[in-house]
Every structure is written in C-alpha cells, then in structure tokens.
Amino acid sequence: MTGKTRQVIIGNSGAGLSALKAIRQIDADCPITVITDQTERAYSPVLTTYYIAGKVPREKLFITDGAFYSDLGVDLVAGKRAEAVDTASQKVVLEDGSKIDYDNLLIATGASAKKLSIPGGDLPQVRTLRTLEDAEAISDLAQKGVKDIVVLGAGLVSLQTADAVYAEGMNLTFLVGSNQVLSQNVDKSCAEIVKAQLESKKAVIHFGTDAEAIEENKGRAVVVSKTGEKYPADVVIVGKGVDPNVQPAQEGGIAVNRGILVDEYMRAGSPNVYAAGDVAEGPSFHTGQPEVMATWYNACNQGRIAGMNMAGKEEPFIGGLNRNITSVFDTTVASVGAVKRLEGGDAEEIVIDRAAEGIYRKLLLQDDVVQGAVLMGRINDAGMALNLIQKRVKISPRREMPDKSLMDLRRVYCAGVNPSA
Ligand SMILES: Cc1cc2nc3c(=O)[nH]c(=O)nc-3n(C[C@H](O)[C@H](O)[C@H](O)COP(=O)(O)OP(=O)(O)OC[C@H]3O[C@@H](n4cnc5c(N)ncnc54)[C@H](O)[C@@H]3O)c2cc1C
Known part of the structure; x- marks a missing residue:
C-alpha cells in the first residue's frame, strides 16, 4: 500500500x-x-x-x-x-x-449481444456480433460459402454485419419486428431511402415479424417466422440489441x-x-x-x-448524446442527437429530401434550439451539427438557414458557434 x-x-x-x-x-x-x-x-x-x-x-x-x-x-x-x-x-x-x-x-x-431464446437459437449458424471471437466465427461461416443470409433485426450492427458477409448473388432476407430499418438511428423518411438501397441489392425485408424457431436441415439453418414462413440460411445474423x-x-x-x-x-x-x-x-x-x-x-x-x-478533478458529464456515422450497402448516414421529435416545446423539422440523388438532410429544432440532425449522402458537416447541439445554440432557422444553405451547416455554425469558422 x-x-x-x-x-x-x-x-x-x-x-x-x-x-x-x-x-x-x-x-x-x-x-x-x-x-x-x-x-x-x-x-x-x-x-x-x-x-x-x-x-x-x-x-x-x-x-x-x-x-x-x-x-x-x-x-x-x-x-x-x-x-x-x-x-x-x-x-x-x-x-x-x-x-x-x-x-x-x-x-x-x-x-x-442479446441472445435468441427460441428453439434453435443456439445452432452454430445463428450468430450475434459483439466480440472478436464472434467476428471470427462469422468469418469462418462466410468462408464456408454463403448463398442465403437471414437477418433478424435491422439495427446498425445487424446491417453492418449483413453488409460485411453479403456479396452479389446472395439472397438476403430481413425479418424486422418494428416498421422501419435503423429505427434507433434515423427517422422514417431516411429509413425509407436506406430500405430502397437494400432492395436495390435484392434484399427482401419483412416488417412486423420475427423468428419463432430455427430448425436445422442438412447442415443449414431454416428460420421459421411467426407467420409460419420458412427461410433457409447458411448464416443467421441476430441483431436484437444489447x-x-x-x-x-x-x-x-x-x-x-x-x-x-x-x-x-x-x-x-x-x-x-x-x-x-x-x-x-x-x-x-x-x-x-x-x-x-x-x-x-x-x-x-x-x-x-x-x-x-x-482522480479528484470534479467534472460533470454533459449527458448521453447519440452520434453515429455509418456506411452500409453503399449508403452513408450520420445521425447526431435526437432523430425523432422530442416531447414538449415548439418542435420544428427542416428537411431536404432528394432521395433520387441519395441526399437527405434533416435538422430537428425545439424552441429554435438545434436538437438533432440526420444527414445522408454528404455528411462532412456532422461534427458541426454535434457542436450546435452540444452548445444548445439558438438559431433563427428562417434567417440563418434558408433551405438552400441547409445543404451546408457551415453558415449556421458560423452564426451560432464559431463566427471565425
Ligand atoms: C459490430 C459493432 C459495430 C459497432 N458500430 C458502432 C458504431 O458505428 N458507432 C458507435 O458509436 N458504436 C458502435 N458500436 C458500439 C460500441 O462498440 C460500444 O458502444 C463500445 O464498445 C462500448 O464500450 P465499453 O467500453 O462500454 O464496452 P465494451 O466495448 O463492451 O468493453 C467491455 C470490456 O469489459 C470487459 N468485461 C466485461 N465483463 C467483464 C467482467 N465481468 N470481468 C472482466 N472484464 C469484463 C470486456 O472484456 C471488455 O474489455 C458497435 C459495436 C459492435 C459490436
């Protein structure tokens, strides 16, 4: 001592x-x-x-x-x-x-990672991803040859894992309990664009359903949905949160x-x-x-x-804040702060939706204070959005952010956070 x-x-x-x-x-x-x-x-x-x-x-x-x-x-x-x-x-x-x-x-x-507590949830083809050991097990399965991938859930980790295993020509099926992909990360409109991108890779997405059991047939898994459909799989990726x-x-x-x-x-x-x-x-x-x-x-x-x-230096935490940038299936999405309307106050959403160009930008404000941003396509100003949120900058969206300038948060940032930027 x-x-x-x-x-x-x-x-x-x-x-x-x-x-x-x-x-x-x-x-x-x-x-x-x-x-x-x-x-x-x-x-x-x-x-x-x-x-x-x-x-x-x-x-x-x-x-x-x-x-x-x-x-x-x-x-x-x-x-x-x-x-x-x-x-x-x-x-x-x-x-x-x-x-x-x-x-x-x-x-x-x-x-x-939450494990599947359904019959067959512990079959070797059924995998969660959290640790390096998990990654190596999925990698081993992928190397044995994959034709069919079934993904349970469509959160960030399951989409990233599916993207990592997927190659052109494979069949990709999602069973999603909620009614959108990335439900914790982006709003519904942005999720629709990600969904379209997945479907362009021939992915099939079933919402409002889940697996009831997983059977084994000749070394492959067969996912049985709650509605009784059967989906054969060489690998079943489970993304049910943590x-x-x-x-x-x-x-x-x-x-x-x-x-x-x-x-x-x-x-x-x-x-x-x-x-x-x-x-x-x-x-x-x-x-x-x-x-x-x-x-x-x-x-x-x-x-x-x-x-x-x-170590004795008293320092408070500003509070848990979402900040995520991810690229999945050729789509890059950044979400910062709140992605869905918060309770109370005078909430406003400013949205630019150019889905055909792969561009989606949303700022979420409450009483003129920036609370969150969802940025798709061009995401290089996500850091500025984070700064605006953390500093609880009050802006006048109509004055400082006419729709055109929303494409570039620099103007808002200059006005609200760092006039010399
Ligand atoms: C595939 C994947 C992709 C991700 N992508 C993103 C992303 O894009 N953006 C993002 O922000 N986050 C992402 N995350 C989440 C991010 O990795 C976690 O939020 C982060 O790792 C949490 O850090 P942590 O230190 O709290 O815990 P962990 O990283 O889980 O580390 C916990 C540590 O504690 C040890 N430990 C646990 N229990 C015990 C015990 N009883 N005794 C001794 N040691 C113990 C573990 O061995 C480990 O060292 C991703 C996670 C995964 C798995």
Whole structure:
C-alpha cells in the first residue's frame, strides 16, 4: 500500500481505456489496475465488421500494444472475469477467488449481444456480433460459402454485419419486428431511402415479424417466422440489441436498472464506485432521464469523465448524446442527437429530401434550439451539427438557414458557434 489512491478499472475497451488515460493525465503515479476477461489486447468492436469483410486486417483491430500498460504504469490483469464487487470491504472478487482492493472502482464492463431464446437459437449458424471471437466465427461461416443470409433485426450492427458477409448473388432476407430499418438511428423518411438501397441489392425485408424457431436441415439453418414462413440460411445474423453487463455490480448490491445507475459525475450508488460506457445508465443530454446510450463515442466520453472524477478533478458529464456515422450497402448516414421529435416545446423539422440523388438532410429544432440532425449522402458537416447541439445554440432557422444553405451547416455554425469558422 503506497498511500496513493488505488484506482481499479474493470473493462479494457472504450470506456475503461479512456478512464485510465484521464486518470494518468491528472495523477502521474497512483496505482492503476485494469481487469479484463479478454486474453486478446484491447480492440475496437466498431471495426470488427470491416475485419469480416476483409477490409481491415486483424492486426489493425487492436487499439493498444504490449507497451501501452507498462508505459503508463498500469497493472493489467487479463483473462480473468470479475465476478462481484464487495462494496463493504472495497474489493473486486475475480473468478479464481482472488481479490483486488480498490479505493476507487470504475465498472466499464460494456454490454453483451442479446441472445435468441427460441428453439434453435443456439445452432452454430445463428450468430450475434459483439466480440472478436464472434467476428471470427462469422468469418469462418462466410468462408464456408454463403448463398442465403437471414437477418433478424435491422439495427446498425445487424446491417453492418449483413453488409460485411453479403456479396452479389446472395439472397438476403430481413425479418424486422418494428416498421422501419435503423429505427434507433434515423427517422422514417431516411429509413425509407436506406430500405430502397437494400432492395436495390435484392434484399427482401419483412416488417412486423420475427423468428419463432430455427430448425436445422442438412447442415443449414431454416428460420421459421411467426407467420409460419420458412427461410433457409447458411448464416443467421441476430441483431436484437444489447444487455449491459451488470452482473458484478448486482452481486455487490450496487443500484441497477437496465444498466448501472450513475449521476452526472458517473458515480454509481455505492461509495467510491463509478460506471461508464455501455454498462452505465446515466442522464440523457436531451431529457436528463437515465438512459443506456450504447455507442463508442458515449463510452469514451463517459470513461474520460469518470476517470477525471476518480482522480479528484470534479467534472460533470454533459449527458448521453447519440452520434453515429455509418456506411452500409453503399449508403452513408450520420445521425447526431435526437432523430425523432422530442416531447414538449415548439418542435420544428427542416428537411431536404432528394432521395433520387441519395441526399437527405434533416435538422430537428425545439424552441429554435438545434436538437438533432440526420444527414445522408454528404455528411462532412456532422461534427458541426454535434457542436450546435452540444452548445444548445439558438438559431433563427428562417434567417440563418434558408433551405438552400441547409445543404451546408457551415453558415449556421458560423452564426451560432464559431463566427471565425
Ligand atoms: C459490430 C459493432 C459495430 C459497432 N458500430 C458502432 C458504431 O458505428 N458507432 C458507435 O458509436 N458504436 C458502435 N458500436 C458500439 C460500441 O462498440 C460500444 O458502444 C463500445 O464498445 C462500448 O464500450 P465499453 O467500453 O462500454 O464496452 P465494451 O466495448 O463492451 O468493453 C467491455 C470490456 O469489459 C470487459 N468485461 C466485461 N465483463 C467483464 C467482467 N465481468 N470481468 C472482466 N472484464 C469484463 C470486456 O472484456 C471488455 O474489455 C458497435 C459495436 C459492435 C459490436
């Protein structure tokens, strides 16, 4: 025991690594321990679909190297699962029964892909994508030869995974419970353009339905829908969202709803315990209500804020905010902030819809304050949209944004955020 604050982090990804860097920037020599159940080096889950598609080599997935931890004076405990947090004695209990003492603890255990709990949901052809191991299993299936892909759900991860496996000539079928693709990321009009793009690749999309069971027939899967249709598949991609990995917190009696409940300083409901990233449920930027915001951007920001507070620099988080840029099936979409009308206030939507040119731009305002943007086609000003939202800039849309200038948010940005830009 050095007399210095012992900082312990469970999780070795976006949130955990951002926290450790923030702690080290403030405190050059406090002891930091990172616990991870992974044996691999830290990698970016965001890049795994590019790896499956063969666009990014395996080595490029990794975001740390062997020297990273020693250079920062961090003790890495790898390949060991944290089972529980003993909040009374301030210890993390690992799967082998060993214990690690903490003065401050960050739980950054992320989330796991929701599994299918229907008959046949555990067949080898049925795959979720969250980890590098998952990516390798999908890659192996793809290499065996794929003719038919069935995708359950049409969220960001399922579309990206389908895109990674798909090649011309394959049959691609989506069973989607909701009534639009990318329902968490874009509004209905933009979703219609993405849908048309998918259909141009001969994808068949069934809305308002789901799989009831999956059978096996001569080494292939057969997805049986709720309405009794059967869809043969060499690979079934399951994209049903994620469950935050709350178990170690739950075992320690730390307050959990869907995720670990945290305040704006990322403090959980137990002394000296913090949570950040996909496992945390913290105040939303728009509503202030607790929300799990499972994105890389949010995880890194929350991790950084948690780290600063753990190191004694009191810093509040501005709140969970959506920010996503993705390219799927030759379509690039950026969504920033709210994508659908928020409750209350004087809401206004300004839309440019040139679907034939692959251009869709929407700004969502409430009482003249920019709340969100959906940009398709040209997305290079998504960062400016994020700035407008974060700074809660009040603009006069009709004066500063006649329809023509909406094609370029620079004008709004100059007027509202940075006059010298
Ligand atoms: C295919 C794919 C594409 C994505 N695309 C995007 C995108 O385009 N944009 C975007 O913003 N987000 C995207 N995401 C989401 C993004 O990857 C996550 O939001 C982000 O990784 C969350 O970071 P995290 O640090 O909170 O958790 P994770 O990245 O899940 O890391 C959790 C860490 O905790 C460790 N861990 C978990 N439980 C334990 C335990 N009990 N004991 C010890 N260690 C444990 C894990 O091994 C891991 O190191 C994508 C995700 C996937 C899978």
